[in-house]
Amino acid sequence: MHLRCSDGQCSTLLDIRDRALSCPRCGDLLEVGLGPGPFDADSLKQIWLERRISSDPRDRSGIWRFREFLPDLYDPGAVVTLEEGNVPLLAAPASSRYAGLDHLWFKHLGWNPTGSFKDGGMTVAVTQARHLGATQVASASTGNTAASMAAYAARAGIAARVYLPQGAISMAKLAQSIDYGAEIVQVEGNFDSALERLLRSAGPEVYFLNSINPFRIEGQKIVVFSLMEQLDWKPPDYIVLPGGNLGNASAFGKALQELKATGLIEKVPRMVVVQAEGANPFVRMWQSGIPRLEVIREPRTAASAICIGAPRSWKKALRALQFTGGLCLDVSEEEIAEAKAVIGGEGIGCEPASATTLAGIRRLIRQKKMDPAATVVAVLTGHALKDTDYIIRAQKRPVSSIESQISGSGV
Numbered sequence: 001m002h003l004r005c006s007d008g009q010c011s012t013l014l015d016i017r018d019r020a021l022s023c024p025r026c027g028d029l030l031e032v033g034l035g036p037g038p039f040d041a042d043s044l045k046q047i048w049l050e051r052r053i054s055s056d057p058r059d060r061s062g063i064w065r066f067r068e069f070l071p072d073l074y075d076p077g078a079v080v081t082l083e084e085g086n087v088p089l090l091a092a093p094a095s096s097r098y099a100g101l102d103h104l105w106f107k108h109l110g111w112n113p114t115g116s117f118k119d120g121g122m123t124v125a126v127t128q129a130r131h132l133g134a135t136q137v138a139s140a141s142t143g144n145t146a147a148s149m150a151a152y153a154a155r156a157g158i159a160a161r162v163y164l165p166q167g168a169i170s171m172a173k174l175a176q177s178i179d180y181g182a183e184i185v186q187v188e189g190n191f192d193s194a195l196e197r198l199l200r201s202a203g204p205e206v207y208f209l210n211s212i213n214p215f216r217i218e219g220q221k222i223v224v225f226s227l228m229e230q231l232d233w234k235p236p237d238y239i240v241l242p243g244g245n246l247g248n249a250s251a252f253g254k255a256l257q258e259l260k261a262t263g264l265i266e267k268v269p270r271m272v273v274v275q276a277e278g279a280n281p282f283v284r285m286w287q288s289g290i291p292r293l294e295v296i297r298e299p300r301t302a303a304s305a306i307c308i309g310a311p312r313s314w315k316k317a318l319r320a321l322q323f324t325g326g327l328c329l330d331v332s333e334e335e336i337a338e339a340k341a342v343i344g345g346e347g348i349g350c351e352p353a354s355a356t357t358l359a360g361i362r363r364l365i366r367q368k369k370m371d372p373a374a375t376v377v378a379v380l381t382g383h384a385l386k387d388t389d390y391i392i393r394a395q396k397r398p399v400s401s402i403e404s405q406i407s408g409s410g411v
Helices: 041-053 064-069 093-099 118-131 144-156 171-179 191-201 214-230 247-262 281-288 314-324 333-345 352-366 384-395 399-409
Strands: 002-005 030-033 089-091 103-108 136-140 159-165 183-187 206-208 238-242 270-276 327-331 375-380
Touching (some): 041 064, 064 214, 093 103, 093 352, 103 214, 136 144, 136 191, 159 171, 159 191, 171 384, 238 247, 238 352, 281 314, 281 327, 327 352, 333 352, 352 375
Parallel strands (some): 103 375, 238 270, 238 375
């Protein structure tokens, strides 16, 4: 097991304990290179199924239960877990009708312990941080990464520092980070400004936990293993996910490559990445046909979780789309708000960034770029309670009016 450059044309290998975040030769991001196995697909499926009734803390985690595809570095008692990853695959008939699809499911990662998909990656990355003897971890964030890192760092007994764009994140997310004991550094500007500040100021004693950390990607990829198990190992035609810093797109691509290579799935679903129109550098690059990302200096979208103008994982995400024959598109603020209301009206709920998936699917159906008979899984990355201010604003009613309705209803 080792770290390797994610560019397939570069042969650079590093020790698995190296704290580097990029290849010293070409500058591309790193990834964890796992051993070859040997793995037998049917045996693995049975092992993972049997672990469901185990009392081992690793087996109660929906991430570590699939640990044959995670770094094999840690003693059982050293794993930092909050039993993350056990999230549902929900049928969505109302959303299906809205999109114009026959078959749509939501994989709701907002049902993780801290309310977002970040927990899947953080359980592995913080475990690695403790394995390396780190005394402090840090990340830049639009809110979800900060909350997740703070929780897992607290669980591990490691100090946490988060860099947040001042005035540009949900108060609910900020409150989580404070509740879990993180040190808060507010930075003037957007997420990209916060990330630059962190990269400039963090000393060698700090272990960096944004999604360019390859151990984050290892945890996040397991979502796809869990999804395939829920589908009885029959892949959907499409997996649709929001696009911000593009760590999830990178992780899902890696998972699909490993699943196909091991024989756990026979076909590879097409990945679809959806961005907001005001924060769409990846879509612009995709549409141009030139593999060079042009940074958006001032990204704008009310879906704050994906308000990122300089996604660091774009090369990995591009390779993931190329491998799966996927595509990407952007949607308007109005489309996001409408889709979010539909998901909420179905009793599921999500944060605004998650609703880009339904909005994107609806547009693809209308443009006849997706077959209405296709089987589609949309990934919801955050819980509705992550950004309640957005919900109140969308109603165009004062908070006092809504509170009086609740009070009068006897709830």
